[in-house]
Amino acid sequence: MALQEGDFIRLRYTGRAGENIFDTTDEENAKEEGIYNPQAEYGPVTVRLGSHHIILGLEDELIGKEVGAEGEVEIPPEKAFGAHEDDAVKSVPVSQFREKPQRGTRIEAEGREGVVVDVIGRRAVVDFNHPLAGKTLNYSYAILEKVEEPVEQIKGLIKLFSGRTDIGITIADGTAELELPAAITYDRRWMVWRGTLVREIFENYADVNDVVMKETISRPKKPEAAPEIIETAEPEETNETEE
Structure with missing residues (x-):
């Protein structure tokens, strides 16, 4: 089909x-x-x-x-x-950069990402067009x-958006539950894209009314105690000889 x-x-x-x-x-x-x-x-x-x-x-x-x-x-x-738009090529004062810009350097300026294509005096020429x-x-x-399968579809979207493959998913009674690994909030890519993921879940699955994201943090295991070493006295040496 x-x-x-x-x-x-x-x-x-x-x-x-x-x-x-x-x-x-x-x-x-x-x-x-x-x-x-x-x-x-x-x-x-x-x-x-x-x-x-x-x-x-x-x-x-x-x-x-x-x-x-x-x-x-x-x-x-x-x-x-x-198309490559000439209006997206801007002249930006060098003073706006933390370090002196050089040709080919990718930078962020005016809230957009671009690449420095030239430096003329105290101004950098930045191309804000997409590289392609x-x-x-x-x-x-x-x-x-x-x-x-909806679960496999959502797994695919998670990988597509965030690159992660370690998030568990269950769908039941109108709720899609995502089992998140500990410390995922430190993953910048996940934090940027999770809102898009939620929006697409609601758009594509009419029977899902809630999306629950559950992060479980387990108590750290106590280090195992080292086995106790019992010292035994060595037998005393004697100088006795048989007669």
């Missing part, structure tokens, strides 16, 4: 800009291209078609395909990261399976 908007699928893909890979679900491709992130979880991703979890051009390519389909698609800028803006991209892909 042809895939349509609202379907969850497991997807493998590699994105290229020219000859360079900029994104991939394949660990070996990432290592070969020099973009490997040891903190990342590689492997197929779960996405919901129609929710823009992937760029528009790739999503359009997948809708209408069958599970098991493989292929390549060329995606123009307007269906990828947009204005570029035609090429994606190779494979649709591995359709994901039907």
